[in-house]
Amino acid sequence: MISSNFILRIINLSVSTKPNKLILKKINLECSGQEFLVIIGKNGQGKTTLSLSIANLLNKNHFNITGQILFNGLNILSLSENELNLLRQKEIGYIFQNPFSSFNPVKKIKTQFEELTELKSIPFDSFIVLMKKLNLEDHEVILEKYPFELSGGILQRLSAVRCLASKPSLIIADEPTSALDKPIANQLLNIFNEYVRNDKGTLILITQDISIAERFADRIAFLDNGELKIFENKKSFFCYNENLELHNILKSYEQLKV
Amino acid sequence: MNKHVILKLKNISLKVGKNQNQEILKNINLEIYNAEIFGITGESGSGKSTLAKVIAGLERQTTGEKFIHNESYSGIDEKHRIQLLFQDYSASHDPLQKIDSAFNELLKIKKVNPHELFKRKKEILNLVGLSDEILGYYPSQLSGGQLQRLALVKLLLLNPEILILDEPFASQDVVAVVNLIKILTQINQKFKTTIICISHDIPYLIKFCNRIGVMKNGELVDTLIIEKINNKVKIQNYYSDYTSFLLKSFEVLV
Secondary structure (H helix, E strand, C coil), rough: CCCCCCEEEEEEEEEEEEECCEEEEEEEEEEEEEEEEEECCCCCCHHHHHHHHHHHCCCCCCEEEEEEEEEECCCCCCHHHHHHHHHHHHHHEEECCCHHHHCCCCHHHHHHHHHHHCCCCCCCCHHHHHHHHHHCCHHHHHHHHCCHHHHHHHHHHHHHHHHHHHHEEEEECCCCCCCCCHHHHHHHHHHHHHHCCCCCCCCEEEEEEEEHHEEEEEEEEEEECCCCEEEEEHHHHHHCCCCCHHHHHHHHHHCCCC | CCEEEEEEEEEEEEEECCCCCCEEEEEEEEEEEECCCEEEECCCCCCHHHHHHHHHHEEEEEEHHHCCCCCCCCCCCCCCCEEEEECCHHHHHHHHCHHHHHHHHHHCCCCCCCHHHHHHHHHHHHHHHHHHHHHHHHHHCCCCHHHHHHHHHHHHCEEEEEEEEEECCCCCHHHHHHHHHHHHHHHHHHHEEEEECCCCCCHHHHHHEEEEEECCCCCEEEEEEEEECCCCCEEEEEEEEHHHHHHHCCCCCC
């Protein structure tokens, strides 16, 4: 069940690039604790910019950011870099869209995971358990590799493993299944679902794949041209017919069902 | 459907590595009929793209033979009867040439009469839903979807008998997918082009293919037959556990 307390509140968030191109326009969004929130939208509508700004990962030299992002009442946008790092270590996990740039290129995967076991006092075994759940059976071989020796699909799974193992209270996952085959994508989505339903986590998942929203979401946000056009619970979302763009998308989605 | 076999693969294997110890394709036997739409699916690394490259002649098989209209061919078909649309279609365009001038180079490759090319160009652009104006642009001025359709136009100008598409739906939104499926179906009906389409999205293939080959670890494990009766889809011929596992993962089978 969704509890009524907000873990995250975004108030009037606008983001523009420095030569003044508006990417996000006055976004208002809130996310309750233990919620599975899915943000959908076509390419180039601002999904990734929104998720990066939630973790305050946008480079301030290139972007103008206005508004507030409250995480448990704390405005993320006004925190110092140290406070932010602490928050990202303990509370907010992020799974990046590009798995190839998610790891340190000059260290073996094992070394990178070991660093985390010290930093966050995670038992090393929790990495292995998650790797096995995601069909990375030959974990001993994989752990000895450098990131460039691994495929996009494996790196994407490792990136999810790294994030889930540290059990943050909020996970932001940007297209986390884009490089995965369907059976493994389903396994990962089920793990995300358990994280929300059993481990009391909160998940914000960004995707183009409407079937993910249909299967797992509590609430769905629809971004179009930098604006949050619709923010509804799942049932109302799929009945919403006042937005032409969404109507076209849902119509195509229905047509493609077998 | 006309059951004339346009393309035949006989015992195709492809091995790579130091002592040819890695088998990418294992003894593939396949007959593709004239004017059918054939899908190839499978997980990453199953060999689907490699098979497409072998058919197009961009990759040489280690053993086995391939035939087009019953004549054996080895490398690229010299009559340009087989064309391949790459997954990275943006690389199919010359960044320094306007679209039209790149199209005109086709005159040199295949001796098409300029009037015929002009007529055909109009017809095909119309079919994929692009206007003539787009010919005056440089590739960098166009969107990904437009570039993909233009790459398709370029291949169709060569009047291929077999058109191969490698993951044409990758990273496209559903609206674009529906549109592309419509275009491919029209190409198939209008020009009687045989289409081979590679995709890991089985539901999309089921929408417009007559048959779908399922690959696993370099082997062709099943060839599904898709029948549509009263708008209801019937999938036949799945024998392996692997295929039903894949179909279930897409919720095509329950």
